[in-house]
Amino acid sequence: MSDQNPDTALEQKTSRTILDSILDSAVHEMNRERSGLLLSGLSAGLDIGFGPLLMAVVLTLSPGGYGDLGTELLLATVYSVGFVFVILGRSELFTEHTMLAVIPVMDGQASLGQLGRLWGLVYVGNLIGGLSFALLATLLTPGLGVVEAAAFEEIALKLVTHDLTWLFVGGVFAGWLMGLLAWLITAAQETTGRLLLVFIVTGTIGMLHLPHSIAGNVEVLFGLFSSPAISIADYLSFLALATVGNAVGGGVFVAALKYGHVVRGAD
Template sequence: MKEDKEKHLEDVEQEKKQKQIDSELKENEDKSDESKPRKHGEILNEQLEEGKEVFNNSTGSILLCSFTAGLEIGFSYLLMCSVFTFFNGKVAEDTIFKLLTFVYPAGFIMVILGRSLLFTEQTSLLSLPVLNKKESVSSLLKLWGLVILGNLAGGWAMAALLIWIGPALGIFDLIAVEKISMHVTSFSPPVILVSAILAGWLMGLLSWLLSSAQETVSRILLIIMITGIMAFTSLHHSIVGNVEVFAGLLSSSKISFSDYLTFESLSLLGNAIGGVVFVALLKYRAFVYSVE
């Protein structure tokens, strides 16, 4: 009886705290002057609302938007292979991989500004309604599953198309496909996991930063900056990497299915950890502590 009473009091206290948090978030609805920097609470409130909107979308809509993102991110890969082939033999190979930084953001710009659903951009965003107790963990995992499936399927389709059309048009060869795939998978599993955590952290920050940027030019510059860091430092992104490694799997004997499976599972896990822990959880808890 005593334990039940204590649990009831604890539940009441938790409910009271949640109402206080929701009330504070409501007060942070964006009514500020665009010329002034946005407050932490205003950005968090907008991110929460965006996350809730995705949860309310139909399964078909989520799959289609995420499939589209998987296709569109492939344009980064198209440019990367083209740049690699153009410079191959003219400059050192390690220099070529650094030059890819300049074209890597292209697909991200298309996906993010086009409002398609990219797993790494949505990871922290979709976690916020769960942290705010408006959605369950099971519904989050189901939604993540749909977005990942759509992203991967779009990437598979784009990889299959590009390894045919690239050589057919003479814009890149299969050597570029193999080299890029091997570069992505050449690291040990622990390195891939930690690298993917850092990439997920950056992508979660990108989603947060984009909420504070109003102009299209500012948003494009933010996308270039964040994804450029990922490209220059060779951090592992599960969705771009899906196209890179799957294309190698289809066209090169040096990339095995085990290589693909290991890379994709570790990069998805790492990206999710980075986005949820280092962005969604920390940003949300920082706001909650300010309320309490």
């Protein structure tokens, strides 16, 4: 029988403890071999594609569509599935590292060069994985009878029909939420709590249709591969602005602010 006090077991981690855990984890990732980071990023890019694919299935089979509350809630829920696979599976996602990998640089434990190396390898791996998944999904899944090409087009158009300012600002909010998720996941002490956090935070991104550079990479590629309505220019504009926005959101609104308040005496 355990002697541990239940109150102690449920005690929240302090902000300093969370920061120290993030520093240890991020420095470890920065020192990993290039091939390990690239393969982890590739795995994440592949796995996250299941969320957008399930969205296409919902749009195909549901009598509703975008704008219908029930369908929107279901779409946000299945959008989160890919993030569950990635985050609980401990693969590397660029948008998590817009917060995680910035903090060691701010703390003086890593250089900008190391940050660029980590970001570059994980980002390239994520994009290649997403490209591979989108190509396989658009070629093979329509034959299963549960996905129509029109659903792939609809998902992509939902992201690329906005102006460039919205893509950047929406990307900032998506990066902010992903950085916050990475912080909260570190603070959570049980798998159930982490799972719930992933569904809440990434479901919010899905519900608001915010441009997430990695999941959105798959969504827009769906349209690019299946519809003439989406062009290479649409894809590149989305990817560039979503990526920059994500980096600003995670780096400024989470990494800088969380680090700043903790090192200035937070408990």
